[in-house]
Amino acid sequence: MMRKMLxxxxxxxxxxxxxxxxxxxxxxxxxxxxxxxxxxxxxxxxKTIADKYNIGILELMETNPGVDPxxxxxxxxxxxxxxxxxxxxPRKGIVINLPELRLYYYPKNGREVxxxxxxxxxxxxETPEMxxxxxxxxxxxxxTPPASLRAEHLRERGEVxxxxxxxxxxxxxxxxxxxxxxxxxxxxxxxTNKDFGIGMRVSAGCIRLNPxxxxxxxxxxKYGDSVRVINQTVKISAEPDGRHIIEVHSxxxxxxxxxxxxxxxxxxxxxxxxxxxHVDSDKANDALLTQNGIPMNxxxxxxxxxxxxxxxx
Numbered sequence: 001m002m003r004k005m006l007x008x009x010x011x012x013x014x015x016x017x018x019x020x021x022x023x024x025x026x027x028x029x030x031x032x033x034x035x036x037x038x039x040x041x042x043x044x045x046x047k048t049i050a051d052k053y054n055i056g057i058l059e060l061m062e063t064n065p066g067v068d069p070x071x072x073x074x075x076x077x078x079x080x081x082x083x084x085x086x087x088x089x090p091r092k093g094i095v096i097n098l099p100e101l102r103l104y105y106y107p108k109n110g111r112e113v114x115x116x117x118x119x120x121x122x123x124x125x126e127t128p129e130m131x132x133x134x135x136x137x138x139x140x141x142x143x144t145p146p147a148s149l150r151a152e153h154l155r156e157r158g159e160v161x162x163x164x165x166x167x168x169x170x171x172x173x174x175x176x177x178x179x180x181x182x183x184x185x186x187x188x189x190x191x192t193n194k195d196f197g198i199g200m201r202v203s204a205g206c207i208r209l210n211p212x213x214x215x216x217x218x219x220x221x222k223y224g225d226s227v228r229v230i231n232q233t234v235k236i237s238a239e240p241d242g243r244h245i246i247e248v249h250s251x252x253x254x255x256x257x258x259x260x261x262x263x264x265x266x267x268x269x270x271x272x273x274x275x276x277x278h279v280d281s282d283k284a285n286d287a288l289l290t291q292n293g294i295p296m297n298x299x300x301x302x303x304x305x306x307x308x309x310x311x312x313x
Contacts, residue, residue: 056199093226
């Protein structure tokens, strides 16, 4: 029911998008951006707020648990998640981290990163992890839904999808698409003709962007550029100023009945990071339990202060 209500309310607001551009750290760190605050005004709801800051609606819900996304109380101060750790992969081309529902684009100038909210595959049609490249750039694409999707659409909605949807306002791929080399080439990074699904799990496996975002990205990315789709629920960084930062997102659900708050599997690198003597174990546990997607400093206060003082000398 909540998912159906969310899709309904998303269809009521206008498109709005502007790039979130961050300077890349030059000191060996991975923390970028700053958290912002938005005070709810009359007429605000999460979709309009997400559009204003060009973030995903689920990440806004993740960072503001307990706030009604449809009728947030006027005067409520919301945390806008425009601070994050860069994913732990090479900083080149396109990187999509599925639990964040974010796309990172690294221009070849090596000075900045552009971050966009994306829609990804829904449960049962998950977007796979992959290391691939752009196979083709397609302006004004047509859409050929696979037979399995046509059958699913008929079964669940009682509607017959056409075998081919030509370019135009009724095409769900929007005005631009980039085909990936992975598998049989059926996975795309594309736009949309509808005002919902960005920052959510609603696609049939492709990566969906706001129309303005895909137009910009389409004009920047080239044939053969690298694309990595990863699943990093937990990101960590030992910052040069002594802060030990952890950012935790909710793992992707594998079924409709699975609870959103789930136990996270930690690899040996993360276990080693949070087991250091100068890490506050209570802060680390809080981050792993709340899974709010906000970068948190889990270093003990004395260590952070002493280490920062040493760096300043």
